[in-house]
Amino acid sequence: MKGRGSRPVVFGVTGGVGTGKSTVARMFQELGAVVLDADVLAHRLLEPKKLAWRRVVTAFGDRVLNEDQTIDRRRLAEAVFTDEAARRRLEAIIHPQVRRDIRRHLHRLARSRRVKAVALDVPLLFEAGMEDLADVVVVVTAPPEVQRRRLREKFGWTDDELEARMQAQWALPAKAAAADVVVDNGDGVEATRTQVRRIWTSRVARPK
Secondary structure: OOOOOOOOEEEEEEEOOOOOHHHHHHHHHHHOOEEEEHHHHHHHHOOOOOHHHHHHHHHHOHHHEOOOOOEOHHHHHHHHOOOHHHHHHHHHHHHHHHHHHHHHHHHHHHOOOOOOEEEEEOOOOOOOOOHHHOOEEEEEEOOHHHHHHHHHHHHOOOHHHHHHHHHOOOOHHHHHHHOOEEEEOOOOHHHHHHHHHHHHHHHOOOOO
């Protein structure tokens, strides 16, 4: 972990699609961390008429818009997850702005003496080159069959859609190898919560 002085510990929570990253981020929140969700920040960037929204519409056309001018995320996903060049074009629009927003929030939170920790919920932490924003990179894992079951239940994705999203990310073993800490989220909620508490105790609530 990097030297951090008196500022909050920053956990970068990431993993594979369907491994339960947001579940782990919420567990850190229950212990006292402030959560910064990259997906929420990206959604805000894509509100109608904002800069990122304009760039996406320019890049992908009106076909990705709903009648109310909001981005149809399903259509956008269909456009980018079947075309690597299109996906990289979208990432080049979104990732730098999300990174700037995260840095701005971290700067603000660093001035608060009451914030002990921040959990960055960033699905593409490594892919977007944002791991340097974290003091502790936490990679959440789960068996492939568990990932697929969760994604089918939550989104109703087909096998082709599941495969496209998995291929768009680093392989989970590579992420785990680059982690400071790995959380196994394939063995039930309480087992996961125990691991998160252990991380919190060692990194935030260490005895003096």
